[in-house]
Amino acid sequence: MSYVLEGDATARPATPPALTQVDPRYRVVAVVAFAITVVALHDFAALLIALFVSAAVLLHGRLPVANTIRQVVTVDMFMIFVILSLPFTTPGETAFTLFGLEASKEGIGDAFRIALKANAIVLMMLVLVGTIGPVRLGHALSRLKVPPMFVHLMLFTVRYIEVLNEEYQRLRTAMRTRGFRPGTNMHTIRTLGYLVGMLLIRAFDRSERVLQAMRCRGFTGAFHLIDESRPAGLREGLFAIGTAAVLAALIYVEVRHGAFVSR
Amino acid sequence: MHIADGALSGPVLIGGxxxxxxGTAVGLRKLDMETMPVTGVLSATFFVASLVHIPVGATSVHLIMNGLAGLVLGWAAFPALAVALLLQAVFFGFGGLTVLGVNTFNIAAPAVLMHYLCRQGVVNANPRVAALWGGISGAGAILATTVLVALSLALSGDQFLPAARLTFLIHIPVMVIEALVSAAAVFLVWRVRPELFDSLTQLKRGAA
Incomplete structure (x- = not known):
């Protein structure tokens, strides 16, 4: 069975890799720190190291590699355009000319920088945070002092995405049995609009039953969040040291090597 | 229209x-125990709606429906869309982490704007007028989102200006599709369950 947010449960390795056993809070904080550091980098050596570390973590995490790569390269069309247009719109030394447009060395460099940063961060995030699972992520965020209302809204959303997706699949099946085939025409657009409207109505009706059921059970506006907190063990300690070492190395390379090469 | 990590400048990221x-804080303040389940379930609905693809020639576009989200949820659309973008970033790799704030604002602020502009229109006594306002909210939300995305790029550097301009052109078909789909959805809801557009305010009244 495949789920919207959790992928194929059967595809997961039997013995979970060590990194995905670290307390989720540490993983969230580490990824945020990694992302902020990587975004601020400018030197190519540092960025390549960052991507290399992300790739190593991906292999360690034993995520389905082909699947993950496909996720990573699914950039919106317009982001691809942003990257492709940069060489021609950034002023600087001409590297090559294409159809009378001059591509600058600086622009090509910037385009590669964006691609490296985006990929390094997305990979790290998918492996370290994506493997936490939506519900545990909610609980981890709550213990990181994210406001409870936000966490509750997230948990509700996560809970009902699966339910509503099933509802959506049922409606699609019903449409198929009646011979609906999507195309670029007004009929398709109107039909899919009705589909969205119908989904909203069914969701709305469901939410009323949900609220009544929750009232019955004495819901006061707060979920009981599972407190999995255990004292930070050796694993968390090593993870924190490892994260700090990677970030320190990136900053060191940026400052020493970067100052040397690009200035 | 997710902007990826690495493109925008520091001030734009922090500002976003x-x-x-x-915006999320304002939206959360409008929620309470009574409105939480309906908001969560509707937030999940808009998440699922974004998985719906509409064929456009050889390719396809997925729905965004932030205008409709604003009509139904009002300010609560802000945290609802923030949650959706967080989940998409973390579990699908759409967008990025440092751009999460910018992406949330670019999608959610237009939703709230459309709530104020079109909310009166969709409860009009004539279903065709209501559908028209639904269409306006669909197109308006994408227009505003596109302008904000272009602005985020333009503020990050002059070299992004052509890309920002083209972003706008590329999204004209999306605008048309969102307008038509939203209009159809509003038309159906108006016919079947008109109280849906009052869901949040009504529940509040019921609780008081």
Whole structure:
């Protein structure tokens, strides 16, 4: 069975890799720190190291590699355009000319920088945070002092995405049995609009039953969040040291090597 | 229209994050125990709706429906869309982490704007007028989102200006599709369950 947010449960390795056993809070904080550091980098050596570390973590995490790569390269069309247009719109030394447009060395460099940063961060995030699972992520965020209302809204959303997706699949099946085939025409657009409207109505009706059921059970506006907190063990300690070492190395390379090469 | 990590400048990222946190906080203050389940379930619905693809020639576009989200949820659309973008970033790899604030603001602020502009229109006594306002909210939300995305790029550097301009052109078909789909959805809801557009305000009244 495949789920919207959790992928194929059967595809997961039997013995979970060590990194995905670290307390989720540490993983969230580490990824945020990694992302902020990587975004601020400018030197190519540092960025390549960052991507290399992300790739190593991906292999360690034993995520389905082909699947993950496909996720990573699914950039919106317009982001691809942003990257492709940069060489021609950034002023600087001409590297090559294409159809009378001059591509600058600086622009090509910037385009590669964006691609490296985006990929390094997305990979790290998918492996370290994506493997936490939506519900545990909610609980981890709550213990990181994210406001409870936000966490509750997230948990509700996560809970009902699966339910509503099933509802959506049922409606699609019903449409198929009646011979609906999507195309670029007004009929398709109107039909899919009705589909969205119908989904909203069914969701709305469901939410009323949900609220009544929750009232019955004495819901006061707060979920009981599972407190999995255990004292930070050796694993968390090593993870924190490892994260700090990677970030320190990136900053060191940026400052020493970067100052040397690009200035 | 997710912007990826690495393109935007520091001030734009920080500005976006501050605005997104502020908007989310305002939206959360409008929620209480009574409105939480309906908001969560509708937030999940808009998440699922974004998985719906509409064929456009050889390719396809997925629905965004932030205008409709604004009509139904009002300010609560802000945290609802923030949650959706967080989940998409973390589990699908759409967008990025440092741009989460910017992306949230670019999608959610237009939703709230459309709530104020078109909310009166969709409860009009004539279903065709209501559908028209639904269409306006669909197109308006994408228009505003596109302008904000282009602005985020333009503020990050002059070299992004052509890309920002083209972003706008590329999204004209999306605008048309969102307008038509939203109009159809509003038309159906108006016919079947008109109280849906009052869901949040009504529940509040019921609770008081």
């Amino acid at each position: 994050a501050v605005l997104a946190v502020a």
